[in-house]
Amino acid sequence: MAKWRIEVIEEFCKGCEICVKVCPITNLYNAGRVDKPVLRMSDRFGYQGYPVVEVVDPSKCTGCHLCDYSCPDLAIHVIKE
Amino acid sequence: MEFKILRVDLSGLKFREEKIDDKTLRRFLGGRGLGAYLALKEIPKGANPLGPENKLYIMSGPVTGTAEGFEAGRTHFVGKSPLTGLIGESNMGGRFAPWMRRSGYDAIVLEGKADRPVWISVINGEPRFHDASKLWGRGVHHAEYLIRKELGVGPKDGGVVAIGQAGENLVRYASIIHAGSRAAGRTGLGAVMGSKNVKAIFVMGDRQPEVADRERFEKGVEHLKEKIGKHPIKDALNKYGTAVLVNIINQIGALPTRNWTKGTFEKAEDISGEALAEKYLVGTRGCWGCQIKCGRLVKTDDPKWGVPEGSKGPEYETIFAVGSNWENGDLQSIIRLNHLLNDLGMDTIEFGNTVAVLMELFEKKDQLPEEKREELLKLLDGIRPLFGCPCPAMELAYRTATRNGIGEVLAQGARALADYFGCDCVAEARKMSLPAYDPRAIKSMALAYATSNRGGCHLRAYAVSFEVLGVPVKTDPLEVDPKKAKMVKEQQDFFASIDSMIVCKFNTFMTPSPEDYVDLLAGATGWDVTAEEIMEIGERIYNVERLFNVREGDPGDYLSRRLVEEALPDGPAKGETAKKALEVLLPAYYEERGWVDGKPTKETLKRLGLEEFMYII
Incomplete structure (x- = not known):
């Protein structure tokens, strides 16, 4: 299976949570179907003064690219390893 | 008039300064003209566009960054294009060239190839190489952010040009981007920069660009300011942007x-x-x-x-x-x-x-x-x-x-x-696909596309200005009149000079004749130029670019099959093709230019003082 690396550019992230909301695995986690999400909002604040998104378990990423295609600020990138 | 070039030898990671003498400068002005001249002299015949023998010229012109009220902040890039294999050049707006002149150099030339990714900074005449391994693989927005962070400069100080992932991976139409959106887009010069392993260039400084004759220069600026300020096209462009079209x-x-x-x-x-x-x-x-x-x-x-x-x-x-x-x-x-x-x-x-x-x-x-x-x-x-x-x-x-x-x-x-x-x-000319004006419905655009030296391009001669917008006179876009060949030729020459000064072409909607620029250029350089000389310089530049193409095996002045054979099925230009326009206008155009079969003749080169390139034809 392909491995994916998720890179968050924290300086660009303005904490809009779009990526967290569209991520299929994170949604499965919210429904209690998997034990860990791929993305979640962290407690840290980024360069723009908003809480930034963080990667929890990249090994569950399916490479669907929904997060990086929907990020308005091009702050999250899914890269094939 | 002094023109200082910074030559960057990427193979040896060294810098070298060079001055262009006043005589050469007066023949080519700077910007596009000087870039094309140096490219023809220095890039060897048959060079691989993505190899170390190709060079990338980043040029400013004599008017760049000298005054406000009209647009003089554009940068011109010249090199051999990886998309067409012919001359590649692209003009970009923004603030890069004024900052480059302030940093102490009027032009930067990238030569050779670095063995690992680098980026270059030039601050107050001091060029430096930096390691770009952390920037490689990043988009231009992030790369610019990281550069500014490393140097500790604010978002409004200095100018950055950078390439994105496309340039790094040698996509043949990669562009060079400044300030996130200003692009030297066409002909793929971003791939040339990527092939040299240069991710970005940062320039900053406080040297003021010199003006030879301040009084005459101010007169020229006032003239442009006034003419541009009260023109209706200015308001349309400001209100709706180019999308008004x-x-x-x-x-x-x-x-x-x-x-x-x-x-x-x-x-x-x-x-x-x-x-x-x-x-x-x-x-x-x-x-x-x-x-x-x-x-x-x-x-x-x-x-x-x-x-x-x-x-x-x-x-x-x-x-x-x-x-x-x-x-x-x-x-x-x-x-x-x-x-x-x-x-x-x-x-x-x-x-x-x-x-x-x-x-x-x-x-x-x-x-x-x-x-x-x-x-x-x-x-x-x-x-x-x-x-x-x-x-x-x-x-x-x-x-x-x-x-x-x-x-x-x-x-x-x-x-x-x-x-x-x-x-x-595909709709293309010289292997570069066409921009947004159908040559079947605007006849002189067919000629402008076919004879454009860098391939299908609307900016070598913007025939739309007289065919559609009525600047300086309105013509019928569907009429095929040999007189239009002369108008296209004159616009090509005029624009070549404008690109070399470098002033924005949008200014020429309001100031469509070379007379408008005489005082400006004469004031900035101290030369006693006339309107005729501005046009002659433009013609010389256009011939130099054509010579570059002829040397590299020019495919000729053509439009692809779709445009000459398939008629438009709808709209006011229903049933039209670009075939007749090319058949009528091309011979008239060659006559105007003094060319035979798309190649300059010996007499034309002699008239323009280009004897040194006689060996090409």
């Missing part, structure tokens, strides 16, 4: 739609500059010193097509390339794609045309030979590029920039894609 061009049936098979687009209203201004505009932005301020700052509402608020909006060409050419009437998707393509560092016109060809191939896949059809479907890997649907374009853009799957073929450009699958459905 969408409705105008659609009305005369010259808005290429559905991969150049139609001339009008029923959803043109939705993607026009008026719609952009009404729904998504948050501000305007101009280049250095400009009072027109045609740059758009936009936002979107749809989270599917989100961009950061204040992102730079699409130009008319982009709206055509990823809008009407794909039959895509969703303006928000165009804004998002514009933002993404800038970040990846790709030319929107060529990318739009390439994907349009792919859409047509996908639509006609049953007509392809068996093995080609299977290969196309295998390369597409489940992506369905359909007309009217912008959704797969994001995926295609990423794949092209990283040369993944179908991206490997898309990265070669529209012509190469069509050839690869054996389907002649």
Whole structure:
């Protein structure tokens, strides 16, 4: 299976949570179907003064690219390893 | 007049200074002219465009950054194009060239090839190399952010030009991007920069560009300021940007739609500059010193097509390339794609045309030979590029920039894609696909495209200005009149001079004659120039570029089959092709230029003082 690396550019992230909301695995986690999400909002604040998104378990990423295609600020990138 | 060049030897990681003497400068001014002259002299015949023997010239001109009130902040890039294999040059707005002059150099030339990724900073005459391994693989927005962070400078100090992932992966139409949105887009000079392993260049300083005759110069500036300030086109450009053209061009049936098979687009209203201004505009932005301020700052509402608020909006060409050419009437998707393509560092016109060809191939896949059809479907890997649907374009853009799957073929450009699958459905000249004015509906654009030295381009001669906008006089766009050959030729010469000074071409809508620029140029340089001399310099530059092409094996002045054989099915130009225009206008044009079969004659070269290049013809 392909491995994916998720890179968050924290300086660009303005904490809009779009990526967290569209991520299929994170949604499965919210429904209690998997034990860990791929993305979640962290407690840290980024360069723009908003809480930034963080990667929890990249090994569950399916490479669907929904997060990086929907990020308005091009702050999250899914890269094939 | 002094012109200082910084030569960057990337193979040995060394810098060298060079001065251009006044005599050469007066023959070529700077910018495009001097760049083309140096390229013809220094790039060896048959050089690999992506090899160390190619050079990239980053030029300013004698007027750059000297005054406010008209646009004099443009940068000109010259090199051998990886897309066409001929002369490659591209002009970019913004503030880079004024900062470059302030840093102490009027031009930067990249030579050789670095063995690892580097970026270059020039601050107050002190050039330095920096390690770019942390920047490599990043988009231009992030690269610029990291550079400014490392140097500790604010967002308004100094100028950065950078390439994105497309340039790094040698996509043949990669662009060089400044300030996130100002692009030296066409002819793929971003790939040349990428092939040299240069990620970015930063320039800053406080040296003031010198002006030889202040009094005369001020007179020239006042004249331009006044003429530009009270012209109606200025207000239209400020209010709606270049996208104001969408409705105008659609009305005369010259808005290429559905991969150049139609001339009008029923959803043109939705993607026009008026719609952009009404729904998504948050501000305007101009280049250095400009009072027109045609740059758009936009936002979107749809989270599917989100961009950061204040992102730079699409130009008319982009709206055509990823809008009407794909039959895509969703303006928000165009804004998002514009933002993404800038970040990846790709030319929107060529990318739009390439994907349009792919859409047509996908639509006609049953007509392809068996093995080609299977290969196309295998390369597409489940992506369905359909007309009217912008959704797969994001995926295609990423794949092209990283040369993944179908991206490997898309990265070669529209012509190469069509050839690869054996389907002649591309609109191009000299292997570069055409921008957003259909030459079948605007006859003199056919001549302008065919004779443009860098390939299909609307900026060598912007015949739209007299055919459609009525500057300086209104002509009938459908009429084929040999007189138009002279108008195109004169505009090409004039624009070559304008690109060398360097002033923005939008200023020439309001100041369409060379007389308007005599005082400005004479004041800035101290030369006693006349309007005739400005035109002669332009003609010399145009011949030098043509000589470069002739030396590299020019394919000739042509338009691709779609434009000369397939008639437009709709709109005011129904039933028209570009065939007659080329047949009538080309001979008249050669006569005007003193060329035979698209090549300058010995007499022409002698008249223009280009004897040193006689060996080429």
